[in-house]
Amino acid sequence: MSERQRLVVVGNGMAGVKTLEHLLALAPERHAITVFGAEPHPNYNRILLSPVLAGELTTADIVLNGLDWYSAHGITLHLGKRAVRVDRVRRVVVADDGTEAPYDRLLIATGSTPVVLPVPGNALPGVLTYRDLADTGAMIRAAAQFRCAVVIGGGLLGLEAANGLRARGMDVTVVHLMPWLMERQLDETAAGMLRAALEARGIAFRLGAETEAVLPGLQSRVGAVRLKDGSELAADLVVMAVGIRPNVELARTAGLYCGRGIVVNDTMQTYDPRIYAVGECVAHRGVAYGLVAPLYEMANVCATHLAGFGIGRYQGSIPSTKLKVTGIDLFSAGDFLGGGTSEPIVLHDAETGVYRKVVVKDGRLIGAVLYGDTEGSAWLLDRMTERRDLSTIRDALLFGPDIAAMLAPPADAPAAAPAARMVA
């Protein structure tokens, strides 16, 4: 036991624990592992908070690793303890209750914090962000007591929150600063279709609207949201979903170099070679990711290095996303707007509510938006990632792997084969 390296993980979220899962598969005996988690829960799937809010799943359904998993792997778990200091000279992590854990290797996976709009009234009771199980629980309790909700932010998270609150019977209005919804994932046409689908469910929208203040109502609780145009929206609950900010304070106070996030190299190592970082708290090549797929790729690379194999480099990801709203199929990846010399190829069937758009540049697929029919989305993402010339199957890109396999010359056939299996 004494020969084991001491690995301390700060952050019990998806990226940190995914790294541990890979590491334990690669080198189960190499480390004595200690995990600090600020939340009182074992590791859970944060992405599935939306189905929990909508009442489609329970909290127990989204737990990824129960307490028995930690004990089975000999992991010392400190739940509800926030790491507040890293003493890099003594190589010790200190938690808010004074708990200390010495390390030989440290993995920082502190995630991110939701941005709270700097407007008057943003700290009133009933004003929430949407990040963790506690937020979700508070929203569920509010939905049981109150009637009107305003969601500020018409991005992925905001719309999932709005849908969940609507499913629990609240009157929901989404306030969004930009002219169309999910502008970082959708073009105007797809966003319009999404808006129509959500309006049909009873969600109202105020697009191009800026929040000026959150106003108090009865008993000092939130009562309304005032917009810059002077109009007011009644609100018993306000959910702010306007973006996230990487949690870098711990790293910054430890003297680690931080930009937008904790700066890491392609092996997920910070400027202190004993300290690694993964997840939403990281800035890799100047990019901080907030979606799960890149975080899992980082976790995989980091684990190989912690395991001592010294292989694998993380070279960045193409952001891709799916909206987790039951009954609405939506996929977006890469540069879906195009522009310049890129060529958009579009199929739009308004009757059936299907919109498929791929963007090609110099023969390579660089982006896609699929709405209503997301068949072949994984295949498209693979084609984007491999950055290969797809001129020979250009005409079939919109229709997915089956048609592309028919068009492809023999040299291209292997690339189409795995996706064809996936569809079958």
Added chain:
Amino acid sequence: MDTRASAFAVELGVLAAELGPCCVLWLLLIAG
């Protein structure tokens, strides 16, 4: 409040923990 001097001191401390204080002193003398 962190300053450049204290940040430098932290880095020296980390280096001393890795290499040993004598080694760091020797490096500082060479650099000086």
